[in-house]
Amino acid sequence: MFTYxxxxxxxxxxxxxxxxxxxxxATQSRMLEDESLDQGEVDSTLLRLPAPSLRGTFASAYAILTKIVNKVGWDDLLKYRSEVFVMEEEYRKQDQLPHDGASSKDDEEQSKPMRKTPEEAHWLSFTDKRLCERWLDNLFMVLYEDLRVYTIWRAEQAHYDIQAMPIKRSATDWELLGELALRLHHPEEAHDAFLQCILQNFRPKAYQRLLEYFTEKGSLEQALSMAMHLTAYNHRWYSDSVYPSAVAKQLFKIIKIEGLSKVSNILVAMKPPPAMLRLMQWYFTYAQEFHLPGTKL
Incomplete structure (x- = not known):
């Protein structure tokens, strides 16, 4: 296991x-105004979540755990863990048992194998199980924190939806909640959180996540709208000189499925400003010069 x-x-x-x-x-858009807005108070619980700081193989192992818990649930995940792994406390108790040859009659009776029912029997005995190492146990605790915060958020959201009342959160809170929902493989809830985030403030990460979401869903106009916002942001900070960028990769996916001519016509029909249209044409020119899939459709 490594972190870097x-x-x-x-x-x-x-x-x-x-x-x-x-x-x-950039001066013609609301981008500069949004950067100076007050973000308000940020929920400290969301800031203290340890999952975003995972790196390397720890992040890969955590992603596997989130996929499993999304399929089977938290209770079944713990059951499977107990069937495959031995916790450190159980291992220490087993290691502290007497191993000398002198044993009483009671010990001999206790050591006799007892007949187990099919429900109690398992394909792995105690000696066949593997010790649950400290790093894996910590990942389970990280997953528990994510699930706990996510469950509280969804319960609170359902309560406010019943009362038909809006939840007042800062843009940072909505962005962190969207990332939390993505880690736990809930794209619809993440989409709602990121939408609430960009309604309050311009956040490039939220726009990038929404671009990926709309690209996956095949919503061309929404995806192009997110791409234009991100392109304007990259142009403002002179960070659009590296190709293919994250925006370009999503646009190339759309071009591969829908075709370059269709995507270009939809963009023109949206009637963006001439300067914005010229910036977006760079992606199409790149796709044509390198003969990417979909350019001949």
Missing amino acids: SERDLHRIPQAARTHFPVPRL
Whole structure:
């Protein structure tokens, strides 16, 4: 198990001073205004969740646990864990049992194998089970915290929905709740949380998650709308020089399924500003030059 999984690249020296002129497209949008808005108080429980800090193989193992718990539930997951693994306390108790040859008659009677019913018998005995290591036990605790916070959120959301009352949360809270729902494989709940987030403030991560969601659902206009917001944000911070970017990868998926001509026509029909249309055409030009799938459709 290892925690470091980043690219092995040389670190760029920090510049003595930087100056990023604001493009005209950014000044015409509400992007700069949203950055200066007060975010309000953030729920400390969401900030203390340990799952977002997992890296490397720990993050991969946690992703497998979330898939299992999404299929079978928390109770069955614990049952399967007890059938396959031995907890550290059980292992210590078993290790502390006397191993000397002198034993009383009661000990001999206790050591006799007892007939078990098919329900009690299991394909793994105690000696065949594997010790549940500390890192795996910690992942179960991390998963429990995520499930606990998610359950409280959904119960609170259902209560407010019955009362027809809106929940007042900050944009950061909605973004963290959306990430929580994604970790637990609840895309619809994550979609609702990210929508609430962007209604309050411009958050590039929320727009990126919504772009991935609408791309998966095949909603072309919504996906293109999210892509335009992200393209304008990347253009404002001069971070659109690396191809293919995260936005480009999602657009290329749409082009592969729907075709370049259809996607381009839908974008023109949405009537974006001329500057925005020119920025979006860069993705289409890249797809044509490198003959990506869907460019001939």
